[in-house]
Amino acid sequence: xxxxxxxxxxxxxxxxxxxxxxxxxxxxxxxxxxxxxxxxxxxxxxxxxxxxxxxxxxxxxxxxxxxxxxxxxxxxxxxxxxxxxxxxxxxxxxxxxxxxxxxxxxxxxxxxxxxxxxxxxxxxxxxxxxxxxxxxxxxxxxxxxxxxxxxxxxxxxxxxxxxxxxxxxxxxxxxxxxxxxxxxxxxxxxxxxxxxxxxxxxxxxxxxxxxxxxxxxxxxxxxxxxxxxxxxxxxxxxxxxxxxxxxxxxxxxxxxxxxxxxxxxxxxxxxxxxxxxxxxxxxxxxxxxxxxxxxxxxxxxxxxxxxxxxxxxxxxxxxxxxxxxxxxxxxxxxxxxxxxxxxxxxxxxxxxxxxxxxxxxxxxxxxxxxxxxxxxxxxxxxxxxxxxxxxxxxxxxxxxxxxxxxxxxxxxxxxxxxxxxxxxxxxxxxxxxxxxxxxxxxxxxxxxxxxxxxxxxxxxxxxxxxxxxxxxxxxxxxxxxxxxxxxxxxxxxxxxxxxx
Ligand SMILES: *Cc1c(COP(=O)(O)O)cnc(C)c1O
Numbered sequence: 001x002x003x004x005x006x007x008x009x010x011x012x013x014x015x016x017x018x019x020x021x022x023x024x025x026x027x028x029x030x031x032x033x034x035x036x037x038x039x040x041x042x043x044x045x046x047x048x049x050x051x052x053x054x055x056x057x058x059x060x061x062x063x064x065x066x067x068x069x070x071x072x073x074x075x076x077x078x079x080x081x082x083x084x085x086x087x088x089x090x091x092x093x094x095x096x097x098x099x100x101x102x103x104x105x106x107x108x109x110x111x112x113x114x115x116x117x118x119x120x121x122x123x124x125x126x127x128x129x130x131x132x133x134x135x136x137x138x139x140x141x142x143x144x145x146x147x148x149x150x151x152x153x154x155x156x157x158x159x160x161x162x163x164x165x166x167x168x169x170x171x172x173x174x175x176x177x178x179x180x181x182x183x184x185x186x187x188x189x190x191x192x193x194x195x196x197x198x199x200x201x202x203x204x205x206x207x208x209x210x211x212x213x214x215x216x217x218x219x220x221x222x223x224x225x226x227x228x229x230x231x232x233x234x235x236x237x238x239x240x241x242x243x244x245x246x247x248x249x250x251x252x253x254x255x256x257x258x259x260x261x262x263x264x265x266x267x268x269x270x271x272x273x274x275x276x277x278x279x280x281x282x283x284x285x286x287x288x289x290x291x292x293x294x295x296x297x298x299x300x301x302x303x304x305x306x307x308x309x310x311x312x313x314x315x316x317x318x319x320x321x322x323x324x325x326x327x328x329x330x331x332x333x334x335x336x337x338x339x340x341x342x343x344x345x346x347x348x349x350x351x352x353x354x355x356x357x358x359x360x361x362x363x364x365x366x367x368x369x370x371x372x373x374x375x376x377x378x379x380x381x382x383x384x385x386x387x388x389x390x391x392x393x394x395x396x397x398x399x400x401x402x403x404x405x406x407x408x409x410x411x412x413x414x415x416x417x418x419x420x421x422x423x424x425x426x427x428x429x430x431x432x433x434x435x436x437x438x439x440x441x442x443x444x445x446x447x448x449x450x451x452x453x454x455x456x457x458x459x460x461x462x463x464x465x466x467x468x469x470x471x472x473x474x475x476x477x478x479x480x481x482x483x484x485x486x487x488x489x490x491x492x493x494x495x496x497x498x499x500x
Contacts, residue, residue, distance in 0.1 A: 001061045006049045009081045013038055019087035029094065037090040037097070045080070105470040106491050106498075110445055110483025112396045113335055113435025115203065117472065120334040120435075121392045122373050129376035130369045140368045153356055155371050156378060163305065163381050164318050166346035170355055171333075171374065172364040176206050178330040178343030179299055180215055181364055185355040186295060186328065187217030190261025193236050195228035195280070196221045197273055198266040202301075202436055208266055218258055226273055230280040230288055233263055237292055262295045262327075263288065267316070269301040270436035282316075286325040295327035295351060302437040303337035303344065306384050311398050315438055318346070327351055333370075335437050338393035339377035340370050396485050397433065401444035404431075407484045408446035411492050415448060418496035423451045429476070431485045447474075447481040450499060460499075467498030 016022065016038050017031070026034045060077070063070040079085055107117050143150035153170055160169035172178050183192065192212065199221065201207045212219040222232040237260045248256050263285050280288075282298060289296040304317045315336070322329055328351050333342030343364075345355060355361060380387040388394050399407075405426065412424035431445035450460060450473075457480040464471040464480075471494075474481045482495060 001057060001064060003049055003052065003057070006052075007046060009078065010042055010045060010049075011081060011083045011086055013042065016042075016083045016086050016090070019083055021084075021091060022087045025091060025094065033094065034090065037094045038086065041086055041089045041093060045086075105472060106488075106495060107486040108447075108464075108471055108473045108482040108484075108495070110429055110431035110447065110474065110481075110485050111434035112393055112431070112486055113433060113437055114486070115435055119341070120338045122334075122340055123338065123377055123380065123390050123392060125380075125390065126339065126373040126376040129372040133372040134369050138368055140371070151356075152365065152368075152371065156375050159375065159378050160344065160346060163378060164346050165322050166329075167349040168352040169344060169346045170352050170361075171366055171371070172343040172345065172361070173366055174334075174341050175299070175301060175330055175332040175343040176202070176211070177360075177364040178345050179208075179211050181355050181358055181360045182297060182299075182328055182330055182345060183212055183215035183217045184360055185358045186297065186351060187212075187215065187261035189216060189218075189258060191218045191220045191236075191238055191258045192262050192264050192297075193220045193222055193233050193260060194264045194266065195223045195232070197223060197225050197228055197277075197279060198268060200266055200268065200270070202270065208299075217261060220260070226276055227278040228280060229278060230284040233280060233285065234288055234292075236260070237294070239292075260292075260294060262297050264297040264299065266299045267301045270439050272440050282321060282324040282326060289327070290325075295348075296325075298326045298329045300329055300331045302335045303331035303333065305337060305381050306387060306394070308394070308397060312443060313397060313433070313438055313441055322346065333374055333377075335435050336393060336397075336433075337377070338391035340373035342366055342370055342374055392488075397443065399443075399445075399485055401428075401446070404444070404446040404485055407489070408448050410489075411482065411484055411487065411495065412448045414492045415450065415496045415499060418493075419499050421452055422499060423449075423453070425449045425451075427479075427481070429474075429481060429483055431483055443485065445483055445485045447483040449479045449481055451479065464498050467494075469494045469498065471495050471498045 013035065017035060022034055022038070063073050105117065107114055113119050139150065141150050141152050156171060157169045161167065172181060194208065199208050209219050220236050222228060222236045238257050240259050243257060243259050248254050265280070265282060265285055285296045298321060300316065300318065300321060302315060304313070304315050305319070307317055307320070308315070318329070318331065326347065328345065328347035330343060330345045331337065333339040333344055345352060377391060380390050388398050408426045412426060415422060415424045425448070427447055427449050429445045429447045430442040432443070433441050452460070457475045457478050460480045461473055461475055464473055471482070474483060487495065
């Protein structure tokens with residue numbers, strides 16, 4: 001048998017397009033897309049034929065001379081050359097092309113703000129509001145009452161101010177951009193004093209010293225890794241007069257100094273310093289700022305709005321931190337606030353308006369979809385009980401060990417009913433907040449440990465990842481754990497299905 005012979009067997013594209021299934025598909029998706037898919041399948045087949053080596057060809061020829069068995073094998077081989085088979089392959093290809101790269105999955109890791117899994121899942125009303133606002137035109141920058149141009153910054157400004165006690169607010173793309181614009185607007189050409197214990201790296205290339213350099217502000221580090229006193233900040237302050245006397249003339253390295261622009265505190269979001277430690281409190285920094293007429297900036301990071309200490313979360317919250325008199329504070333929208341990705345800046349009006357006018361504001365502005373999701377999330381906070389009930393992140397944190405045990409019991413029943421061959425055992429686990437927030441907090445949780453007697457945990461884990469709706473579990477002591485804190489109750493059937 002020759003390759004030419006095989007190539008000649010490839011069906012013609014217009015013949016394939018006459019297949020009933022493709023005619024129907026063409027009406028739905030357009031003939032252009034379908035023809036394209038068919039062409040691509042044929043071209044693949046052609047390449048496969050050209051790639052056959054001598055041994056493959058010899059095998060085909062041998063089959064042709066091998067009586068009944070060979071004939072059957074050849075028939076099977078040539079089935080892929082039939083128009084119906086090519087049509088089917090083209091339809092499958094079209095479906096695959098349509099599959100979007102961003103899709104939902106099930107988080108069974110027990111880590112609530114999983115950075116790799118999209119951080120905070122937003123609440124149902126936020127999703128509804130995104131659809132409502134984005135499918136039509138909106139008042140994003142239009143004042144309907146006055147019939148004049150409006151500002152997108154005003155959309156949630158009042159609501160944030162009301163909830164946090166701030167004078168004004170501004171929303172940007174994420175907290176990294178918030179840090180950047182705050183430093184650029186308040187510290188460009190000036191020194192900003194930060195404790196050496198707080199020069200954090202958040203992830204990726206986000207390091208406070210690097211962001212500071214990008215913003216045009218000059219970092220002045222004070223204190224040590226484990227101890228920084230408020231007096232350390234005070235000693236580092238450079239006044240206009242001090243700069244005018246050019247003190248660097250006496251510095252053997254001749255390091256130029258600049259006037260101090262602000263004092264800055266960065267929350268240790270993703271690490272703890274324990275042991276022999278000391279840090280300046282917000283209150284102390286505010287007092288020092290007042291004394292020297294310097295603004296105090298607090299990069300709070302996590303965006304916790306409510307006091308959640310009764311659930312084991314001893315983190316500062318936004319209103320409490322602001323009430324110390326902080327001038328500018330910034331945090332993420334998609335960490336403990338439980339909303340969409342955003343960076344929220346709150347504080348004194350005179351500083352916030354400087355940021356709104358800064359050229360970077362345009363580069364960092366957020367879309368109507370973000371405002372829609374954020375506003376619908378924020379209104380929940382008008383009643384803390386509603387926020388705890390409706391915002392998934394808060395709801396997951398608030399779940400008690402008993403709640404989790406009962407939830408794990410329900411999941412185990414559904415798994416066993418759908419998969420009689422599997423074992424599903426309840427075990428205690430420690431869940432985490434994650435997302436670079438509250439690194440030391442461990443929540444008492446429960447998981448369903450799934451086994452089938454033979455297969456390894458790694459093999460079950462792999463299968464779950466490859467399900468139609470992937471389930472991301474956790475392996476511990478060679479057992480596959482499905483931690484129920486982060487699984488939504490309406491996903492239980494999908495988890496059972498994925499295990500089939
Ligand atoms: C998370 C975090 C950031 C970065 O916020 P993104 O929203 O991820 O850009 C900055 N500073 C602190 C203290 C943080 O915790």
